[in-house]
Amino acid sequence: MSQGLAKRLNVGIGDTIRLSMAVSGGCSKNESYWGGSGFDYTDSYTIVGLSIDQTELINDVYIPKSDSVDLSANKFSFNLGQAVLDNDMADSFVSDITPMLPDRVRLTVYDQGYSAVARPLKDVLRVILIVTVISVAAGIAVIALFGYMFVYRQRNSAKTMRKLGASKRDVYVYFLFGSGCISLIAIAVGIFTSRFVSDKCMELVGEIVSNYSLTNLMYSNSNLSMTKAIAMNLEFKTSTYIITGVAVLLLTVISCCIFAALSFGTHAHRRKAYPFSIKARSSSLDGGSLKYAWLSVKRGLVRSIIPFAVSVCAVILLLQLTHTAQLYKAKLDDINNSTVIKGHFTDIKGKQIDGLTVFGYVVNDLYKSGLLSEISMSKTDWYIYIGKYGDTGFEPAAETSIPTSGFSYETFMNMLRQQSWFIYTNDLYSVPEFYYSSDISTQFLDGYDSSFLADKVADSLPCCMVSTDFMELNDIKLGDTITIVKTNGRHYSVHDLKVVGSYVKAGKENNIYCQLDFYVPTDILSDPNTSSNWLRTFTFNCVSFTLNDSNNLTAFKDYLADSGYSEVNNIRKIRCFPVLEDHNFLTTQSSMIQRIWYVDHTFPVVYVAVELLACLIPFILVKLRKREIAVMRSLGASRVTSFFSMFFEQAMLCIAGSAAGFAVWLYVNRVQNRLGMMLAVMFAICWLAGSSVSLWNIIGSGVRSILKAEE
């Protein structure tokens, strides 16, 4: 128990106290005390600890959960529960348990800021993984190319060595030593360069993560939990450089070894030069460049497969990346447009949605913001049911004498304050009983629905809704007129009400819901010219609202801040505490914005890299065939014929590859992607441009110099 309570009871640690508890169903604390129906469980407890005094907990006593106490009669057995979840399990926990929860139970996981840190880091890790895989693949490809070129360019030297008596081992040692030396120099330059690049990379990662926390959390229910700041302290270890360097060195040497073995193995040359069948059906060459290109495509095998496969992969990559980027943006728009953000007023700790005192001018302020689509409020009084008007006239429920003064009046008022609630509201779904309900079972008199609560009170009678239990108990039908005595705690009054609707109650009380207009003329709340003094005379116990557009979230927060409203745990000029239920929205939005940010920053680099490769690959492929072009020219082929013989081949392979890539992507995704299409077309254009530049370069050179030149 608390220190204060212990002091008042004059007990301390080790002392024994006897506690009586009301555990029966339908028994409130007050009923237990006054009604004599409670206290059906009593036991002795030893005080083992004292808590530091806190105003709201000063009278609380904590006892261990015991199997000897039967709590099954109560609908909600426990007031407080706590579950400890492993990190990163919150989402799956919520999704698993939510279907099992009763309608009114709402579960919120406060993760002490874990997700705020983990999500951006996960995104960064995902990007790093993608970049790493691409880098490793590109690195291995470059090393393989180096091995091929290093061996290929020196094969004549190697053959000469062999002719002069060098053993195969000697030739291998020559290649390994040469490639190793070049590789070591390159690795040293690479490490030196990447030291600088890594700093920039780390800055980028830090920026990505820190951007995540730029969300506006004012008035957000995110503030109801703790948040953690991210301290990025990333750096590469020296061992990483060393391991990478050693791996690159080994791969380079192995690459050279493999190509040397392929070049100087048995029959290697024949296999390499002519991997296809001995014979082919000779065609006519009628058709000029186009026919030559087609034959070359058809018979080129690996030489043809490479451009085709590269085009397929590149186009799929471009389409997928652009689609992903567009998808993120579309999803963000969708989230912004479709999300309904609600809010409510709460107490200073952010724990209560009812039992508040929200003045009418506050509600008027909300209307004046112009940023809300719905404002719901309720005012709670207490009532006693007196009777109803039946066919034979007034039928009293019980003999009820209403004292007008003295001690009996005070007793009567005390008794009234223990009765069920009489609630004025304009929206059944926003009253405390149903605030967290998604579905309320209701029934209405013909011509009425739940919107009657927001209507003006007709001249005849105010209308109300009562619970089905209440109707059954008092034999009331829809359309009956009932009489009640209600009080606001100071005064009482007698009223006739027309029952136009019923509901299945979610709590134990038989509350009556009545039109808000019966309490306050609703038009004065929304009228910006209504004087504050008049509005101050009206108070509400529960106020909630809905933003007309989630895009106005920041504007509404600014409006609240400018007006001087307080945040939970942060008291300002107006001691009303609005809370916006935007935690999930902000989390999702922030995550999407984060992803869009790095997509916008990293994908264009990939686009440019792919387009550059689209220029470079055909440039090299065509360059490798300059001797073929020179032979054509030496046989009398014009520049145009020579040009198009190669150009058509590259065009066929690139366009066929791009079309195949597009078809595959379209088959899988079945959506239009204009930017991706443009980049795919650009890829083809770059490919053809690379081919053209290379061809013009070759054709511009003298035929003689090409034929004379060593490969």
Next chain:
Amino acid sequence: MEILKVSDVCYSYGRGPERKNVLNNVNASFEQGKLYAVIGKSGSGKSTLFSLMAGLDIPQSGQILFEGTPTEKLNLDVYRRECVAQVFQDFCLFPLLTVLENIMYPMELCNVAKDKAKQDAIELAKLVSLPESLLDRYPGRISGGEQQRVAIARALAMDRRLIIADEPTGNLDSENSSIIISLLLKLAHEHNKCVIIATHDLSVMESADVIYKIADGKLSLMQPK
């Protein structure tokens, strides 16, 4: 009858002090029906002279006259396509075209009808003693001597009167070498071609009607038969 005349041709490589005159006022005359051998040390300028005669380049000064017309005034593409044929030491065949297609290639450049091109190519293959079974093979799948015969058959396409062969037997053994020389000799003497061969091969020199020697940038007649 004179088909090609080399008149005061000069050609040099490099600039300034590095400049090297490879051909220095070279003069020569070539006639149809004869086989010419041009000999000289490596780097003496044989290949340069041959590339000029083949229309792969034009002289820096002087002229090469084909049937009286300087090559710089000719469309060199047309000249190479219709007037002069080349045979290379390393054959220079298209690896992805079959033997038959390689022979047909110059005809395709001249827009010969496909049936005629095919028929002519088969006959040219017979002329150079290529078995029919090799016609649908890729060049990489036949021997060096056979490849050189394919190159010669290709050179004979379109009935070009001037055949320039730069060391055509350089990569061949003696047996294949003698086959190629006798073939070139036959082309000169029986088909009235002007065949010019750059060579170090003694057997070629013995077979040649005229031998030129190139040294110090000068071309000199060695041994008119």
